[in-house]
Amino acid sequence: MALIRDLALQGVQMLLVLALAPLLLGFTRKVKARLLRRRGPPVLQPYRDLLRLIRKEAVIAENASWLFRSGPYLIFAATWVAAALIPTFATGLTFSWAADLIAITALIGSARFFLALVGMDIGTSFGGIGASREMMFASLAEPAMIMIVFTVALVAGSTQLSNIATYMLDYASLRVSLGLALVALIIVAVAENARIPVDNPATHLELTMVHEAMVLEYSGRHLAMIELAAAVKLLLYVSLIACIFFPWGLAAADAGPAALAVGVATYLAKLFAGGFLLVLFETSIAKMRVFRVPDFLGVALMLGLLGTLLLFVSRSF
């Protein structure tokens, strides 16, 4: 019975992240439009877009390989699994120990690896430029993320997200290293999700685009999978920041329905707050030149390294 309950909770978690991801995207678009004094599309528009995309036929280039056709599913699966492993409303779910934060980072890396590969599959210059720049950003964002993981893990004594969240709930205190890690994680999250100032999710036909350049050749259901994966990735980073730095309201796995309901409600509140802050940041800043991005990400890497160094020097930082 307990096993069934655990598995059911795990299933709820997986479905929850999948169902909420387009909503978060729609919410950020709506808020952004309102901040720009536009009316903006309805909040549910991403769901409609996805439905429309999967009903359409897929047009693929003549020289597309099997990798091009299977890539979107792999990208989606890796991102979804990574997102489902992050405690959203409850800690200590059955499979939460299958992968720690390092593995989650690497899973996102797997998704990016395939995304860059499918970008190069058709052999167009846009695909190449997108893949090349994405990997350049990643080459700084990923070590920054690992240093953030180090900082957090040295504070909490574990790389397992459930343990980290529980530790933060029980022994939370203001620490210099955690502050550095939070700033670094926000920078990484902005870069990884191709948001302003690193990339512009709303643009096309600009030499500055990165993510959109890689997926330019996709249409129909394949594009739907990639768009959904991008939405899940945004949700993933917001959940990650919420889980590590703002774990209040998280229920324990064996808690009663009331605690779980509180967990879900606070999670929703955190998502919308995170989305709102992200959009607020985006509207107040201009997009960077592509070769300024390494400096931006370098800051994240240095902050992460500084946090880790401080903790190596003394555990009390």
Add this chain to the structure above:
Amino acid sequence: MPVAVALWGVVALFAAAVLAVTIHRTRLAGPLVYLISLAVCLANMGVAGMQLLHASATAPALHLPVGLPWIGAHFRMDALSAFFLLVTNLGGAGASLFAIGYGAHEKAPGRVLPFYPVFLGAMNLVVLADDAFSFLVAWEFMSLSSWALVMAHHHDPDNRNAAFIYIVMASFGTLTLLLAFGLLAGGAGGYAFADIRSAGQTWPGLVLVLVLIGTGSKAGLVPLHVWLPLAHPAAPSHVSALMSGVMTKVAVYGFVRIVFDLVGQPAWWWSMLVIALAGITCVLGVLSALMQHDLKRLLAYHTVENIGIIFIGLGLALAFSAHGMRAPAALALTAALFHVFNHCIFKSLLFFGAGAVLVATGQRDMEHLGGLIHRMPVTAFAFLTGCIAISALPPLNGFVSEWLTFQAILLSPALPSWGLKIIVPAVGAMLALSAALAAACFVKAFGVTFLGRPRTPVAAHAHEVDRASLAAMLAFAVICLLAGILPGLFIDALAPVTQGLVGAHMPVQAALPWLSIVPIADSRSSYNGLLVLIFIALATLLAVEAIHRFASRAVRRGPAWDCGYPDANPATQYTADSFAQPIRRVFGEVVFKASERVDMPTPGDRRPARLTVILRDLVWEAFYAPISASVTAASERLNRLQFLTIRQYLSLVFAALVTLLLAVSLWP
């Protein structure tokens, strides 16, 4: 008994070499020699595996009355030897299987066939040797036979140059090892490893430095790596796989054997030296790899990077065991040894893939390839598996060993030494950086070679390679997956090795629920490759099923979109150099002093515009160029001695005689 079986295998390999010399002109020679090698490797692999899994308290040993009369030849197979014997012969078996098909394309089999089994046999002997003399003789056999294999295609001046640099570095490495063993044996001159262990060491610090130079130069540790990216690609591809996948591991074995086993308690500063060098090796290796467009040279530079990862693990193990922290030392050492195994598998696999591409197209330069996934689907699949594994992405094996290394780094704040407290986090960042750059590099390698449109007619008309080569690649791809999803079994198999070297082993992983792995007993971190794979597979299946059930299944093929302006010329694709350009801009100015020169013709001028990129090899300029220049200058000076008159020679001889007599008479 196991040692005798393994030694008979070596004898069979040497016999195969003799056979190859006599019959290399016949068509059957290649398959026959490689089949014998394959059989011997499989047999020795079995022996080593049995020995590793059923480790007895006393390691089987054998003493043969050959070699130096007062030493004889000692051989012994303890857990460490058994593990490296397993790795050596696994790599050797794969390379031999691959070569059954690949070797048929060899233009001068007489230059490859006799040396190949000798090379394999010598590597077997190195890991079995139990006295300094046999070790060094086997080591030198290994160097010389691989040098001969590098020289196999000696008509190319680049290969001759590579072989020359290799033989110089190899001789230098053997010299330092010779000196190290001399110091270890001490005045008593007990050259058997058992005598060295029981004797007290003089100057163990100097021994460490000498061993680091000797084995590091063979393994490719910066700044001793310069020969490696030249020599490894120059050899035929199955030999490249052996050199990169196996010979560097034999060098790692030499380091582990001497530093962890023969020398006593490590001093605190040893690990700092090793870790710092290893971190630099990682980053420099992968950045150099990113700048390459020769597929095999790119892979060779990645060997440098992976050797860095292995040495980070070894350095951490040294640091922990110097401070008496046994469980973390076992973790770090297991991480390093598991990466030894993993790197052997995926680097061999990637070199096989590069060899297959070379057979199919005659090209190693990625700028002339492209679109091979359509023409060589199986090779592409296997190569992709290797790319994912080497980029340390889950659920394959490369990730597991890096995960273990990261976990070892996370345990190191407990180290009391202040130097380590500063160096270890920095090296952790370097490790993370090199993992991310490796992913970028293999997106480039796979994307430019196998994806996109063919850039030349040879790439457009490539054909899939033969079955033996494909079988070798697929087998190694399967091992990559197995080691990635069932790492616990491999870690448990390493327990007797770490128990013997640092006096502890990682917690028994097979006892954990769901085949997870944990780094140390009271750790609260875990990873489960099997579950991750199942999750990804289920999520993919679910997505495919849902999409195909509820959505449109219609597919239409059309011309590429490319924002409405597709260009039919394949030269408009991103090339290997253009892919790496952003990364070159970020890191290149510091690491390579990269500069670009643009030659733009004025309007009306019809010559083509040119962009030249200049990368400088700072390691070569700092360490090797001065040595090379001074050697040249000295030999210019000495050259005058060749043109003296007979009178001058006689007076020189006389002067030398008088000087020597004086020296003898004045000697106290």
